[in-house]
Structures are given as C-alpha cells and as structure tokens.
Amino acid sequence: MAAHAWHYLAVFDTHTEQPLYLGRSKRLASPDQRIVATARYGGCSFPACARPALDCEYHHTTAWAEGGCTDVTNLAPVCGHHHGLADHGWAVHHDEYGRIEWLPPAWLDPHRTPRTNTYHRPIHWYHHPTSADHGGASTAVSARQTPTP
Incomplete structure (x- = not known):
C-alpha cells in the first residue's frame, strides 16, 4: 500500500549539526526545516486543504x-x-498544542474562530479528554473545525 509514498526520516536530536533555527540570518526555509515541517504537519496548514x-x-x-x-x-x-490569504486578513499562529491555527478576517467571521487543518493528521479528528479537561472536551479544541470521517 505504501509503494507510492514519499519516505522521510526526521531525527529530532541535538547532535545533527543541522540548523533548524536560523533566526534573522535567512528569510527562506532551509531544506532541513522543510523536512522537519513535512514530518510535523504533512501538508498545507490551511483548513481542509489537501495539498x-x-x-x-x-x-x-x-x-x-x-x-x-x-x-x-x-x-x-x-x-x-492559500499563502496569499495571509496578506488579506487571515492570521496564522500556533495553538497551545503546537498546531497551526488560521483566524479568518472579521468580515468573514466576526468571532474570528480559529481553524486548523486536520486533513493530514486524522488522529486530530477526535479529541481524547486529558486530566486537565476533567473528563470533558477542551473549549479551545471543541471550537476547531473537524471533518467527519
């Protein structure tokens, strides 16, 4: 089943000597950063995008x-x-779980409800309660768009 897949090895280790934090020295992502981002996110972070x-x-x-x-x-x-939408009122940031959230402009959603793309990570389709949730779903996660499987 995986014969057509692109395989990546991501090593999250401090001994690789590959810079993943370039600061302000370079504007474009390095090949090493792209490999880590591919392993971490799988694809486009815009909600419901399958790229x-x-x-x-x-x-x-x-x-x-x-x-x-x-x-x-x-x-x-x-x-x-979708990259151009960041220049047209959409805001992008990381949530408390490290996932990327897109906030629509106020003219589209007055509440600016955060949206995440779970297409590439089906494990995020469901929220399993943690001890911090006291047995219920977190309000931060329950407000996200989640596709139905």
Whole structure:
C-alpha cells in the first residue's frame, strides 16, 4: 500500500549539526526545516486543504517584516493558493498544542474562530479528554473545525 509514498526520516536530536533555527540570518526555509515541517504537519496548514507538503511554501507565523525568525517553530507549510490569504486578513499562529491555527478576517467571521487543518493528521479528528479537561472536551479544541470521517 505504501509503494507510492514519499519516505522521510526526521531525527529530532541535538547532535545533527543541522540548523533548524536560523533566526534573522535567512528569510527562506532551509531544506532541513522543510523536512522537519513535512514530518510535523504533512501538508498545507490551511483548513481542509489537501495539498501535500511537497507543493507547499513556508509562511512565517510571526511575519518576517515584523521581526519574525526563520525557525522551524515559526514556519507553517501553506500551498501557493492559500499563502496569499495571509496578506488579506487571515492570521496564522500556533495553538497551545503546537498546531497551526488560521483566524479568518472579521468580515468573514466576526468571532474570528480559529481553524486548523486536520486533513493530514486524522488522529486530530477526535479529541481524547486529558486530566486537565476533567473528563470533558477542551473549549479551545471543541471550537476547531473537524471533518467527519
């Protein structure tokens, strides 16, 4: 079943000597950062987009023009079609679980409800309660869009 798959090895270790945190020294994501982002996100982070990571550009969640760094923790994979939306009122940031959230402009959603893309990570379709939730779903997670399987 996986004969057609692209295989990546992601080693999250401090001994690789490959820089994943470039700070302000470079604006574009390095090949190493792209490999880690592919392993972490799987593809475009825009809600319900099915584009694979190979077709993605990398958006700074804290904008480069506003002092954002080119660090693996500040990059969001996004396809070319959706990348332009970040310049038209959509905001991008990481939630408390490390997932990328897109906040629509106020004219589209007055409450600016955060949206995540769970297409590439089916495990996120369901929320399993943790001890911090006291047996119920977290309000931060329950407000997210989740596709039905």
